Amino acid sequence: MSKxxxxxxxxxxxxxxIAREFASHGCSLGLFARSxxxxxxxxxxxRGEEIDAVAVPTDVTxxxxxxxxxxxxxxKLGPVDVLxxxxxxxxxxxxxxxxxxxFENVWRSRAYAGFLCAKEAVADMQGGGGTILFTxxxxxxxxxxxMVAWGSAGFATRGLARSLADDLSDDGIQVTYAAIRxxxxxxxxxxxxxxxxxxxxxSTFWNLADNDTAITTxxxxxxxxxx
Numbered sequence: 001m002s003k004x005x006x007x008x009x010x011x012x013x014x015x016x017x018i019a020r021e022f023a024s025h026g027c028s029l030g031l032f033a034r035s036x037x038x039x040x041x042x043x044x045x046x047r048g049e050e051i052d053a054v055a056v057p058t059d060v061t062x063x064x065x066x067x068x069x070x071x072x073x074x075x076k077l078g079p080v081d082v083l084x085x086x087x088x089x090x091x092x093x094x095x096x097x098x099x100x101x102x103f104e105n106v107w108r109s110r111a112y113a114g115f116l117c118a119k120e121a122v123a124d125m126q127g128g129g130g131t132i133l134f135t136x137x138x139x140x141x142x143x144x145x146x147m148v149a150w151g152s153a154g155f156a157t158r159g160l161a162r163s164l165a166d167d168l169s170d171d172g173i174q175v176t177y178a179a180i181r182x183x184x185x186x187x188x189x190x191x192x193x194x195x196x197x198x199x200x201x202x203s204t205f206w207n208l209a210d211n212d213t214a215i216t217t218x219x220x221x222x223x224x225x226x227x
């Protein structure tokens with residue numbers, strides 16, 4: 001059955017791979033990002049393949065913009081069945097090289113934006129079920145000595161996902177945190193021991209969202225040869 005999917009953070013690597021994977025299964029797509037030109041081009045390309053796709057320029061750290069973006073998708077595509085929170089911002093470095101603004105930006109992009117998007121998605125999913133998937137990193141499991149902003153935001157986002165999973169399971173809503181322990185590579189990249197293909201991650205996400213009988217709260221995605 002076709003699903004209405006919002007990808008919050010549709011970029012040219014994993015975000016696009018997710019969009020194309022779900023599109024291949026007949027899903028309708030709401031593409032959220034601040035990169036207006038990119039998501040407009042991607043949506044037009046998908047529509048050329050007879051996929052219902054809407055580009056929604058959105059700052060997902062702004063509550064009003066998130067609410068307006070979800071309303072646009074509802075009006076054009078219907079209630080949301082799947083939310084994939086896939087945002088990312090720059091924020092590397094140890095505490096001596098991480099200023100307060102940078103630290104807050106990473107947290108807002110990951111945990112706060114995840115809360116805003118999930119809150120809107122749940123309004124559509126209660127009573128009918130659905131999937132909320134947080135694309136994350138292993139920093140949320142192990143910490144990150146040289147990535148203090150991402151390490152902190154990772155734990156916060158994973159905590160949000162786990163709390164939502166416990167809260168919403170009785171409504172048939174699956175909430176999953178996917179910890180990716182790898183670099184993301186395209187189909188054309190040489191695949192090293194520390195990388196996974198974006199398309200493979202995207203197909204894993206589809207299998208998760210298409211499962212109507214089981215709920216997965218956490219995924220640990222790593223290269224096949226990583227040990």
